[in-house]
Amino acid sequence: xxxxxxxxxxxxxxxxxxxxxxxxxxxxxxxxxxxxxxxxxxxxxxxxxxxxxxxxxxxxxxxxxxxxxxxxxxxxxxxxxxxxxxxxxxxxxxxxxxxxxxxxxxxxxxxxxxxxxxxxxxxxxxxxxxxxxxxxxxxxxxxxxxxxxxxxxxxxxxxxxxxxxxxxxxxxxxxxxxxxxxxxxxxxxxxxxxxxxxxxxxxxxxxxxxxxxxxxxxxxxxxxxxxxxxxxxxxxxxxxxxxxxxxxxxxxxxxxxxxxxxxxxxxxxxxxxxxxxxxxxxxxxxxxxxxxxxxxxxxxxxxxxxxxxxxxxxxxxxxxxxxxxxxxxxxxxxxxxxxxxxxxxxxxxxxxxxxxxxxxxxxxxxxxx
Amino acid sequence: xxxxxxxxxxxxxxxxxxxxxxxxxxxxxxxxxxxxxxxxxxxxxxxxxxxxxxxxxxxxxxxxxxxxxxxxxxxxxxxxxxxxxxxxxxxxxxxxxxxxxxxxxxxxxxxxxxxxxxxxxxxxxxxxxxxxxxxxxxxxxxxxxxxxxxxxxxxxxxxxxxxxxxxxxxxxxxxxxxxxxxxxxxxxxxxxxxxxxxxxxxxxxxxxxxxxxxxxxxxxxxxxxxxxxxxxxxxxxxxxxxxxxxxxxxxxxxxxxxxxxxxxxxxxxxxxxxxxxxxxxxxxxxxxxxxxxxxxxxxxxxxxxxxxxxxxxxxxxxxxxxxxxxxxxxxxxxxxxxxxxxxxxxxxxxxxxxxxxxxxxxxxxxxxx
Numbered sequence: 001x002x003x004x005x006x007x008x009x010x011x012x013x014x015x016x017x018x019x020x021x022x023x024x025x026x027x028x029x030x031x032x033x034x035x036x037x038x039x040x041x042x043x044x045x046x047x048x049x050x051x052x053x054x055x056x057x058x059x060x061x062x063x064x065x066x067x068x069x070x071x072x073x074x075x076x077x078x079x080x081x082x083x084x085x086x087x088x089x090x091x092x093x094x095x096x097x098x099x100x101x102x103x104x105x106x107x108x109x110x111x112x113x114x115x116x117x118x119x120x121x122x123x124x125x126x127x128x129x130x131x132x133x134x135x136x137x138x139x140x141x142x143x144x145x146x147x148x149x150x151x152x153x154x155x156x157x158x159x160x161x162x163x164x165x166x167x168x169x170x171x172x173x174x175x176x177x178x179x180x181x182x183x184x185x186x187x188x189x190x191x192x193x194x195x196x197x198x199x200x201x202x203x204x205x206x207x208x209x210x211x212x213x214x215x216x217x218x219x220x221x222x223x224x225x226x227x228x229x230x231x232x233x234x235x236x237x238x239x240x241x242x243x244x245x246x247x248x249x250x251x252x253x254x255x256x257x258x259x260x261x262x263x264x265x266x267x268x269x270x271x272x273x274x275x276x277x278x279x280x281x282x283x284x285x286x287x288x289x290x291x292x293x294x295x296x297x298x299x300x301x302x303x304x305x306x307x308x309x310x311x312x313x314x315x316x317x318x319x320x321x322x323x324x325x326x327x328x329x330x331x332x333x334x335x336x337x338x339x340x341x342x343x344x345x346x347x348x349x350x351x352x353x354x355x356x357x358x359x360x361x362x363x364x365x366x367x368x369x
Numbered sequence: 370x371x372x373x374x375x376x377x378x379x380x381x382x383x384x385x386x387x388x389x390x391x392x393x394x395x396x397x398x399x400x401x402x403x404x405x406x407x408x409x410x411x412x413x414x415x416x417x418x419x420x421x422x423x424x425x426x427x428x429x430x431x432x433x434x435x436x437x438x439x440x441x442x443x444x445x446x447x448x449x450x451x452x453x454x455x456x457x458x459x460x461x462x463x464x465x466x467x468x469x470x471x472x473x474x475x476x477x478x479x480x481x482x483x484x485x486x487x488x489x490x491x492x493x494x495x496x497x498x499x500x501x502x503x504x505x506x507x508x509x510x511x512x513x514x515x516x517x518x519x520x521x522x523x524x525x526x527x528x529x530x531x532x533x534x535x536x537x538x539x540x541x542x543x544x545x546x547x548x549x550x551x552x553x554x555x556x557x558x559x560x561x562x563x564x565x566x567x568x569x570x571x572x573x574x575x576x577x578x579x580x581x582x583x584x585x586x587x588x589x590x591x592x593x594x595x596x597x598x599x600x601x602x603x604x605x606x607x608x609x610x611x612x613x614x615x616x617x618x619x620x621x622x623x624x625x626x627x628x629x630x631x632x633x634x635x636x637x638x639x640x641x642x643x644x645x646x647x648x649x650x651x652x653x654x655x656x657x658x659x660x661x662x663x664x665x666x667x668x669x670x671x672x673x674x675x676x677x678x679x680x681x682x683x684x685x686x687x688x689x690x691x692x693x694x695x696x697x698x699x700x701x702x703x704x705x706x707x708x709x710x711x712x713x714x715x716x717x718x719x720x721x722x723x724x725x726x727x728x729x730x731x732x733x734x735x736x737x738x
Contacts, residue, residue, distance in 0.1 A: 007613075010397065132502040301377070303385065
């Protein structure tokens, strides 16, 4: 397999040396930054994540800070999600779309103060989009990328690790809420959130010398819990139906097609409002579904989606993410499926690199949190 | 060395299968797309590029098309480069900056027709920046990413290959001009341009089944000229002083600091105009220079810039790209150097992973075209 050619353009994180010392075997690149993808093996990482606790370098979840008198107006313009009643200390998953309804990103919004927000972004340059809009419209806001590098603490033992490191009882912290915690006289945002179904936290670390210190403190606190360096796991997130921007959703897809209709509840005005109203009236032509692919374990779906067909041989969509699940004993998958065949139980065929297989449309994900 | 984890988010190109068949050994990721970085070895690729001719998959140079009644006004707003006198058939290298003067990208603009342009972009989501500006300002333009995947034909024998494939005499085509050529009844943009100092062309290929066909035709036509699959070569481009966005210039750097003052000649209005005027008045505080680093061959500079110091131990900037040059017998480098020590001939010190070395500031690049 080809290596990753290293250069400054694919930014290191404050944790890259630590991640390499833990034996990272593969990287992805996300927001122009290194994102670990495999440590021991996809399967071994998967079993460990479900059993114990992992520390993830997700620095590539860059923050776009928006602050100023027009911040609230701009935030609402950016998303179909209703943001007007958002309270300080809340996280909000917010699809971000263009005028045609196409997905541009799916950040989590954190409201830090009145008039001050972070967008914790997926893999596209939201900084440029938001700055362009603000400059074009003449809005009174500052938009920038602060030096914040999130760590995720994920897995069933995550609560225990967080309690030990920060001396707080995290059971009080509800899902998608955040609180400030102290470490070495620094105040940090700690949110109950993360890109797995195993539970856990995201810790928004300032860069510089502080970052490796907190990494080591967390690893030390979790040693007897078998904490390991880890990363978002492709198998687990497909089982859990967690969509990945750029993989399962692109600019070609709308949030309604992506099953994110519940997050499109804003009164507006917001960008793409007319397009979504039209799609709601006409009905979506396709939608993302979880699917089970039959037969022997498949290598994960790579750059190229696998085409879906009906049993009559008509094109029916495509699989965008797939991997063999040891726990479910089946190839788990996510894909965009045409309306005509998106009902749960529909049997389709899929053209994989290992030949034609059966693919069964499911009611929902294999796993929920 | 860690592998690159493959997924749809790191897009394949129409040429990826062909590139893999040619034995690509390393990839970079550029505009969310695979960019080959090494075939045989950095050194072997380098010698071959200077001697023969190579075909490069630079599909990751994505095009952002801007068309409509307000296109010319928007194009000028996007860059400090004067664009008003641009003729159809011309390419224009155009720094793109924000309000503070920070570099956002350095595309080549191609004027296809009156009111219709391509930006052939470096590694940032210019599509989002331009769409944001246009939407915010209410400009009457369409902005989109067409299905165009450039190939580069680079090296001293590139003219001969192009003459054979397209039946044209390319000596008539001047640097940074383009013409339409025909292949298999398709009309293609062929420009005399490319990211090397060895001369050659960029061919803007439509995607789909046509793309592999033209690849194979070019490889076939160049067989007796020892044509090979290749890619932008780190050693050659550092020798030639070709800057790389994300490596040598970032949002932290202005075009004046990057030595691009000659391309900042617009009357305006354009974004960042006041910031550049201020910098011109006060003088830049630092500038990009070519440097020669003493001692044994160094491994290429990776994610982390190498800090420069004066002989008195004061910080003097940083090296952002470096590699050992077989032809010059020295470690060639590019870096941002403080005004106090940017004169040619200044001897600095640089902290490399192999220890402290001497670094001499040069008058210009090692190599010119």
